[in-house]
Amino acid sequence: MEAARAANRRSRPRRPARYSALALLRYGLSGRDWPRTWPEQPQRGRYDVVIVGGGVHGLAAAYYLAVNHGITDVAVLDKGYIGGGGSGRSTAILRSNYLTPEGVRFYDRSMQLYRTLAADLDYNVMFSRRGHLTLAHNDSSLRTMRWRAEVNQLEGVNSEVIGPDEIKRLVPFLDTSAHPRYPILGALYHPPGGIIRHDAVVWGYARAAAAQGVAIHQDTEVTGIDVADGRVRGVRTNRGGIATPVVLNATAGWSTLVAAMTGVRLPIQTFPLQAAVTEPVRPFLHAVVVSGSLHVYVSQTDRGELVFGASVDPFAAYSTRGTLEFAEGLATHVIELMPGLSKMRLLRQWSGLCDMTPDFSPIMGRTEVDGFYVDVGWGTYGFKAGPVSGEAMAQCIATGRTPEIIEAFGLSRFGVGELVGEKGAAAVGHLYGGH
Numbered sequence: 401m402e403a404a405r406a407a408n409r410r411s412r413p414r415r416p417a418r419y420s421a422l423a424l425l426r427y428g429l430s431g432r433d434w435p436r437t438w439p440e441q442p443q444r445g446r447y448d449v450v451i452v453g454g455g456v457h458g459l460a461a462a463y464y465l466a467v468n469h470g471i472t473d474v475a476v477l478d479k480g481y482i483g484g485g486g487s488g489r490s491t492a493i494l495r496s497n498y499l500t501p502e503g504v505r506f507y508d509r510s511m512q513l514y515r516t517l518a519a520d521l522d523y524n525v526m527f528s529r530r531g532h533l534t535l536a537h538n539d540s541s542l543r544t545m546r547w548r549a550e551v552n553q554l555e556g557v558n559s560e561v562i563g564p565d566e567i568k569r570l571v572p573f574l575d576t577s578a579h580p581r582y583p584i585l586g587a588l589y590h591p592p593g594g595i596i597r598h599d600a601v602v603w604g605y606a607r608a609a610a611a612q613g614v615a616i617h618q619d620t621e622v623t624g625i626d627v628a629d630g631r632v633r634g635v636r637t638n639r640g641g642i643a644t645p646v647v648l649n650a651t652a653g654w655s656t657l658v659a660a661m662t663g664v665r666l667p668i669q670t671f672p673l674q675a676a677v678t679e680p681v682r683p684f685l686h687a688v689v690v691s692g693s694l695h696v697y698v699s700q701t702d703r704g705e706l707v708f709g710a711s712v713d714p715f716a717a718y719s720t721r722g723t724l725e726f727a728e729g730l731a732t733h734v735i736e737l738m739p740g741l742s743k744m745r746l747l748r749q750w751s752g753l754c755d756m757t758p759d760f761s762p763i764m765g766r767t768e769v770d771g772f773y774v775d776v777g778w779g780t781y782g783f784k785a786g787p788v789s790g791e792a793m794a795q796c797i798a799t800g801r802t803p804e805i806i807e808a809f810g811l812s813r814f815g816v817g818e819l820v821g822e823k824g825a826a827a828v829g830h831l832y833g834g835h
């Protein structure tokens with residue numbers, strides 16, 4: 401890959417059109433159309449790297465392969481449209497207040513990358529730092545919050561446990577009295593947490609990667625992966641075959657199906673996760689509020705809508721249909737937290753697929769098939785990990801070595817029983833059986 405890399409560096413394509421006030425004025429006055437965000441390109445018969453999945457993970461990996469390692473002969477294939485999987489359905493909450501040191505370090509690197517992403521990509525990704533509160537309604541969650549705060553602080557991440565008075569000051573509409581069925585005893589407060597515009601992140605990475613020469617092929621489904629003598633030779637798609645020595649599986653909810661094409665088995669089950677949004681109202685909720693016990697979380701967008709999320713549906717499925725049970729349960733729990741919201745109307749609900757692992761941590765890196773890499777197991781928490789995963793997977797593919805920051809997340813950990821237990825820090829409690 402070294403020769404290809406050197407040639408690519410020499411012939412690195414143009415930078416994308418710069419977005420600026422001046423450019424806006426120029427295009428506005430001249431009446432010219434803006435150039436396409438990324439060009440349509442004919443699909444070629446060979447690429448150095450094929451990335452299956454055009455979500456935040458696949459596109460970030462393509463971007464960092466190009467800008468950090470000069471590897472631009474890369475195709476990102478998506479069976480639908482980019483961002484059409486979990487990435488475009490995410491509630492886009494960012495935080496790094498996890499439970500294990502490995503998790504905290506990993507997600508914190510992502511937060512660092514997110515902070516400068518708008519400038520790096522020249523694309524407004526609307527990162528909004530809000531502060532993130534995980535409520536504790538009983539002694540055992542309070543104990544876990546304290547544990548998380550300790551680990552966070554040791555890793556240099558800003559987190560602390562606060563009491564009901566401080567919570568009330570940050571979120572006046574929360575019912576912090578002793579009356580609710582699940583009174584609020586305290587919270588893990590994580591000031592750097594926030595929200596971002598998920599589509600913008602995906603489009604920004606796609607645009608910046610394409611400007612480096614990465615090919616993005618939508619409506620291109622991988623239907624098979626050719627493996628001979630223990631190594632990857634190419635992929636088959638609904639639009640023809642592609643020869644390649646490297647395939648990255650970044651297909652989240654579909655990842656077990658794609659891995660099975662090479663014979664690699666992943667300890668992952670796919671569950672639907674639903675979310676909902678209300679009509680917009682005047683801004684009143686600055687922080688992101690999560691209640692693990694009530695299986696609900698809420699944030700307010702810059703446009704004023706309240707965005708709600710919950711735990712995954714309690715059965716494994718590939719269905720993305722919304723259910724009435726979800727809307728009813730959500731409303732009950734939200735009103736218990738904030739009784740003042742009882743008159744608000746839900747506008748929409750939707751659902752996406754989540755690739756859940758037994759320890760609520762991802763699976764990243766090489767597999768037993770040479771040239772077949774995985775960046776999967778993102779469950780309900782993978783959007784925030786897009787940048788660091790892309791950076792680490794690009795390094796892994798370019799150097800053939802596993803970067804330290806993802807060493808703990810290898811597939812082999814399940815064989816030797818070295819799990820990275822993050823269940824206590826997954827956004828909300830998950831009720832499904834089996835894990």
Ligand SMILES: Cc1cc2nc3c(=O)[nH]c(=O)nc-3n(C[C@H](O)[C@H](O)[C@H](O)COP(=O)(O)OP(=O)(O)OC[C@H]3O[C@@H](n4cnc5c(N)ncnc54)[C@H](O)[C@@H]3O)c2cc1C
Pocket residue numbers: 452453454455456457458477478479480481482483484485486487488489490491492493494620621622623650651652653654658673674675709750751752753754775778779780781782783784785
């Ligand atoms: C409702 C909801 C809310 C969430 N909220 C949050 C949150 O607040 N914070 C957070 O961090 N995470 C959240 N998540 C999780 C997060 O969205 C995902 O973990 C993350 O987006 C996964 O990104 P990805 O790029 O790995 O996969 P995806 O974005 O799912 O992309 C995978 C792509 O692979 C494509 N694909 C599948 N099979 C094939 C094939 N055979 N050939 C070609 N292409 C294929 C699909 O079309 C899809 O576009 C949420 C998820 C959901 C569903």
